Amino acid sequence: MTQEKKRLPLTVIGGFLGAGKTTLLNRWLREAQGLRIAALVNDFGALNIDAELVAATHGETLALTNGCVCCQIGDDLGRALVQVIESATPFDAVVIEASGVSDPWRIAQIGMAAPELSLEGVIVLVDAAAAVQQAHDVLLADTLARQVKSADLVVLNKADLADAAALAEANAWAEVTAPGTPRIEATQSAVPLALLSGLPLPAAGREPCASGCERDHDHAHHHASDHGAMFQTWSAQPAAAIPAELLRAWLRDMPPGVLRLKGLLRTGQGAGGDEWSEIQFAGRHGSLRKARPPRGARAGVVAIGLRHRLPVHALEQFFAR
Numbered sequence: 197m198t199q200e201k202k203r204l205p206l207t208v209i210g211g212f213l214g215a216g217k218t219t220l221l222n223r224w225l226r227e228a229q230g231l232r233i234a235a236l237v238n239d240f241g242a243l244n245i246d247a248e249l250v251a252a253t254h255g256e257t258l259a260l261t262n263g264c265v266c267c268q269i270g271d272d273l274g275r276a277l278v279q280v281i282e283s284a285t286p287f288d289a290v291v292i293e294a295s296g297v298s299d300p301w302r303i304a305q306i307g308m309a310a311p312e313l314s315l316e317g318v319i320v321l322v323d324a325a326a327a328v329q330q331a332h333d334v335l336l337a338d339t340l341a342r343q344v345k346s347a348d349l350v351v352l353n354k355a356d357l358a359d360a361a362a363l364a365e366a367n368a369w370a371e372v373t374a375p376g377t378p379r380i381e382a383t384q385s386a387v388p389l390a391l392l393s394g395l396p397l398p399a400a401g402r403e404p405c406a407s408g409c410e411r412d413h414d415h416a417h418h419h420a421s422d423h424g425a426m427f428q429t430w431s432a433q434p435a436a437a438i439p440a441e442l443l444r445a446w447l448r449d450m451p452p453g454v455l456r457l458k459g460l461l462r463t464g465q466g467a468g469g470d471e472w473s474e475i476q477f478a479g480r481h482g483s484l485r486k487a488r489p490p491r492g493a494r495a496g497v498v499a500i501g502l503r504h505r506l507p508v509h510a511l512e513q514f515f516a517r
């Protein structure tokens with residue numbers, strides 16, 4: 197790589213499970229027409245549903261497998277970044293979507309270690325309707341707080357699901373957690389493109405450095421969350437179709453303990469062949485909508501919860517078909 201070569205801008209998208217990260221990434225990829233953006237998607241769980249959902253709207257997706265990017269996949273992320281940096285057709289920007297339980301700042305640091313990259317910013321999405329309740333759960337509080345403290349921009353997303361009081365509470369929580377960090381409210385992760393690519397960064401500490409780039413967040417050395425131990429994932433690849441009415445009923449009556457569930461499932465046969473649906477559940481809300489078949493036409497569903505709270509038996513019973 198030559199000295200004159202421009203550094204590749206890197207943006208990290210973080211935020212808790214289901215806050216709207218993939219929605220933001222897809223929006224950005226759709227809107228940034230003419231730019232070649234490398235999207236690196238890290239999902240938590242054995243199946244990378246996010247990579248499917250991003251690939252459905254955009255071709256240049258690299259799936260990072262293996263769960264929490266900040267603890268486990270340094271090598272995987274490093275390799276993916278080298279691939280991006282050395283690509284024969286240069287990219288204009290790199291976006292990494294962190295998994296919902298990871299610390300986006302750790303990921304930003306991995307990116308900052310590469311002199312070919314320049315960190316544009318860390319955007320952290322918060323589910324405005326669910327975050328305050330989640331932050332009251334002692335087992336989730338630290339993960340949520342660390343994410344918000346990592347942010348250059350906090351997006352209070354899902355504003356449509358929060359009433360005025362809940363929005364005010366979410367704003368107050370974000371302000372107490374990360375005082376002075378810029379914040380916007382959004383629905384469907386509608387963040388103006390200009391904010392994504394020209395984030396105001398704090399003056400200090402953002403140059404690549406070999407070590408000591410930690411932000412002043414209090415977890416720096418306990419990195420508590422051995423996320424692998426704290427969260428549990430479950431996944432299945434149902435062979436049979438599951439009728440949409442059954443899935444809707446399941447969503448309405450989700451067993452307690454599921455923090456996040458998502459998947460691409462075969463829901464039946466129409467005149468033109470198989471019908472597929474995307475299932476989503478986060479916070480307290482679920483949805484089912486028609487989708488294109490995934491690559492390989494293999495159904496997959498992932499659920500995430502706190503260890504010992506995930507209702508594995510109920511999930512098995514429903515999805516094992």
Ligand SMILES: Nc1nc2c(ncn2[C@@H]2O[C@H](COP(=O)(O)OP(=O)(O)OP(=O)(O)O)[C@@H](O)[C@H]2O)c(=O)[nH]1
Nearest residue numbers: 212213214215216217218219296354383384385476
């Ligand atoms: N009502 C509502 N739904 C939203 C909004 N933003 C996203 N969603 C939906 O919420 C669900 C989760 O959104 P994603 O973008 O997949 O969330 P995520 O943060 O990528 O989720 P994980 O990667 O699993 O942590 C999807 O069904 C989205 O369509 C919003 O502002 N309002």
